[in-house]
Amino acid sequence: MNDSISNPVRRVDAYDKAAGYAQYLADMKFEGLLYGRLIRTPVSRGVLTGVELPEMPEGYRYISAADIPPGGENRIQMIKSDWPVFVSDTVRYLGQTVGILTGPDRQRLHELASKITVHCRTQEAAYTIEEGLACRGGAIHGDDNLFADFHLKKGDPEAAFSQADRIVEDTLETGFQEHVYMEPQGITAEWKEGKLVFHASCQCPFYIRKAVAPSVHMPYENIIVNQTTTGGAFGGKEHFPDVIASALAVAVYVLRRPVQVIFDRREDMLYTVKRHPSQVLFRTALDAKGRITAMDIDARLNAGAFESCSPIVLQRTIFSANSVYDIPNVNIRGRAVATNTVPSDAFRGFGAPQGIFAAEMHMSHLARELGTEESEFKRKYFLAKGGKTVTNGTVREEVLLEQMWSRAAELSGYYEKLKAYPPGSYRGIAPAFYLHGGGFTGSGEQEIINGKVRITGSKDGSAEILLSNVEMGQGTATTFSKIAARVLDIPLDRVKIANPSTARVPDSGPTVASRSIMVVGKLVERAASQLRERWGGTSDESVLVQYEHPPWIRWDQETLQGDAYPCFSWGVCIVEVSVDPGTWEVETLGVWTGHEIGRAIDEAIVHGQVIGGVNQALGYGGLEKLELSGGGFAQHTLADYSIPTSLDFPKVTSFLVENPYEYGPFGAKGAGELVFDGAAAAYAAAVQRAVDRKVERIPATPEYIMEITEA
Amino acid sequence: MVDAYYPGSLAEALELRTERGAIPFAGGTDLMVKYRRPAGVLPELPGPVVLLGHLDELARITEEGGILHIGAAVPLSVIESDRRLPYLLRSSASQMASPALRNVATLGGNIGNASPAGDGICALAALDARLRIAGSQGSRSISLEEFITGPGTTLLREDELITEITLRPSDCTRVFYRKVGTRKANALSKLSVCADAAVQDGVITDIRIALGAVAPKVLRMKDIEESLRGSTPEELSERIPDVLAAYEKHIRPIDDQRSTARYRKTAALRLAEEFLRNLSEEENRE
Amino acid sequence: MNQIHCRINGSPVAISSPGTRRLLDVLRDDLGLTSVKEGCGEGECGACSVLLDGKLVNSCILPVLAVSGGDILTLEGLRETERGRCIIDAFAETGAVQCGFCTPGMVMAAAALLFEHSDPTEQEIRIGLSGNLCRCTGYDMIVSGVALAAERGRGLW
């Protein structure tokens, strides 16, 4: 075997987790712990008129906006601060936090909580994108309900449309998706020597610190956030922990006792953030030969009640709205629409899956319309090195999609199956192609984050990596350690990495945007190589490095023009299905995927990401129906919201193609989100071929497939 | 206050039923979910419960004179693997819930819960199951069909327990079982079709069709079944449209978080048709 | 209050508790057996899986009174046995572990399966794990982990 860094190692966290030693938040013990229950609004929109409390026994307290300490403000500091800690007047979504009830015994707490009545005056609410755009019940945000309204233009779409031979229209829709991290949301906060200390299942410890500071009017030095071993997150623990932490901050500030909030699964499903539902309208101009000359795209996301990170999610959606295709003339409008649903937020892919689903399905519909085989049609438009993106940025890497396609086609027997199963044969196979821009959008890494990483070497020959990116299952404890061990030329078990505490680690930024390995891993590599020069393993040394922006990136945040991402990771996915003609149930017969992520720091970890991401995406495409019902969600238990089990999808075939990226450690690019981006579209397109009807939305449930086939 | 009893015998369990009004509790997979509360909080059951899962008297499967007696508290994992039991019942048990659930969940509980989507009930309805019910005044026998009166309601009296399910032998060998769930495993039914038929010397001598989750109760139309008895597969073939039309009139499904009324109805009819078609095409196949 | 006698991880235990209290709460809160996780509290996810008399059960919907006289095994007990070590190692080696929250339940489900089928097929493994949800791995590597444990542990099962 060669000694490539990609060769798999045993994950550093595997044993403790598999043997049950790993301590998650709920497993930790705190002296004198109080439990907290969030008290919520019973309506989606209106005005809080009062809270009726039962008599509080000794040791039980109800804490609300009135308890915010002097100087403190009733707001959670995310990117904006429109989301209040506690409702004091306006109610924007069902289940918004009104107060927190605390006490020592959960039984007692539950009984008291069920005796609290929250009174609200109800107003007409807007739940859907259409209702939001129409400002049903009056605007929720600003005067138009738009958290963001972006426009992009590439080439000269007007001219192309005016010369079009014909124009094809299409509307693609995606639904809500719930993260279903297996460990529900939870945080314990305590007061220690004048400091507010959080233990949180989270992705971004520094976000929490920033989020809670205004509510308790405390400086950052006095707020410490410790990440606890995190049982999955997928974006759901990027901003939402801020909401729990802010309420806890006020409670602990008042009580000076440790307080813990851990959500019950139903509470988690009903009241935590979701993936943005989307609606993408295409108008595509074709010339006389059936070639695409221009596209006009109108993308809308249901952003929910508060802004959170919706504008940035929307950026990903519109930047992905041409998927891997180089369309010469494009007009794109993107809107993030305020509604009275739980705020939509980060979820693996961060807006890209919606854009890519729409683009892939639209291309697939065009191929149908033109009577061209789908892969052949799509491949004609592949971006290539030097090609222009929809933000008029440049693709700087070799694009290996053709090579990946041939391999995937061969592995899956694509062409033979195409012949064997014509459209409408209730069996179908279809491809999707996709890409994911690595790291923060545009200049975010430089202007917002500016991550730092420290590595210390000790006399005993061990080294410790200090950074704020968390292990949440994706394997970074192992991959960061591998990078450092390799550069320092010490055995893997001599590298330490602990769950971060804001009191100990420099801020290397949040664990989001597939940036951990590509951006932060690069910092680890740099820090390690600097340390190596000074440290022989016999002294105590420490090195701190800071992010450096690749010099060639041009980006204008005002106009959203230029290189939105320094590089892209690329994917192809083929899905084969059969559809039961009696029940329209779909059986997935095979899944073949290929990914180009620069270089894998650990092949086994990457394959784990691929298979997990693909299953989550197939769930998104076929199973995970999440419908609004009276402002809440109709499916709010794991019985009714169906995520894949071990029997739903077959073994996934996954291969990697190398194409090292200069600015990533050992050539690595991002992988964690890319692997989610394409499978839902491939699934939908395979179903489409099987029943020979256009699939226009996901999840493509049997009910939906029946509707389109019986129409 | 005692919230749960662990009786030493069926007699004691019945006594607790009568004297304390204790709620029958077999595997608890319905009760513990229905009355669940968050971590660290007791389930809020409407009264004390009497545990049944451990009682030998309710956990046996016996065969006497061709009649099968299935204890009400036999776990589904035992049912799915007992080869004496009809294939239809085993299939349905094997597709209920998950392995861990099947180790404790029971048919008695499935019947007691009386959900229109109960999978055990649908299979048992197709098998013409009868129930033995024990009470303070002795025991009685009643058909499953009569016993379940609607969604969540049964004819169980305050002092009674279901002790066993009895199945009479049947000649049916043309078994058709389809559960359409929310996913491939550990799924609740959107609808299900349990059917069975016997064909002798080219004539359909027995046929039973039970449709689950498409009406307030499992739907079995005995008059239609009766009218099909004695037909040849060819005659059946001609009657399929009429038969389906008759079912269609009685299918009254609902829209809920798991599926739509339209889907339930269409898919149930398609599956019933598939069963009838298979049956009517037998000759050609054989 | 009920008095419940049972064995947990091989030792006799007397529990004084309301009989309908969830076994999960007793194991975690009273006995500190925190390998047993709560992922849903309603029988859907399997994170709370333990063995009762060798059979897989979900402790979140099992009232503690129902385990009277029973023999309960949690991962804390299993990991001290050769069989337990075999499964744990196989999981660690095949990449079956990501966030790890489902893992203790998966290991228990694997044990229950291997006790019954010492040489399971892929489909049997998938059925055996079908009540244990994992959102991270997409299952394939867990299936490989169980297959590896079956192969390596020949004679153990």
Ligand SMILES: Cc1cc2nc3c(=O)[nH]c(=O)nc-3n(C[C@H](O)[C@H](O)[C@H](O)COP(=O)(O)OP(=O)(O)OC[C@H]3O[C@@H](n4cnc5c(N)ncnc54)[C@H](O)[C@@H]3O)c2cc1C
């Ligand atoms: C995760 C999960 C998955 C599930 N999947 C399925 C599925 O696929 N299909 C399906 O049909 N169901 C399913 N269920 C529901 C449930 O498991 C079944 O209905 C099961 O058969 C109930 O049996 P039990 O012994 O656990 O019932 P229990 O909860 O003990 O009792 C249910 C009801 O029956 C009464 N009862 C119990 N025993 C008796 C008796 N001997 N005499 C009189 N009354 C009695 C009880 O008082 C109660 O009202 C699922 C449940 C869960 C939690």
Ligand code: FES
């Ligand atoms: S916690 Fe018990 S099954 Fe989910």
Ligand code: FES
């Ligand atoms: S490893 Fe995270 S849920 Fe399975």
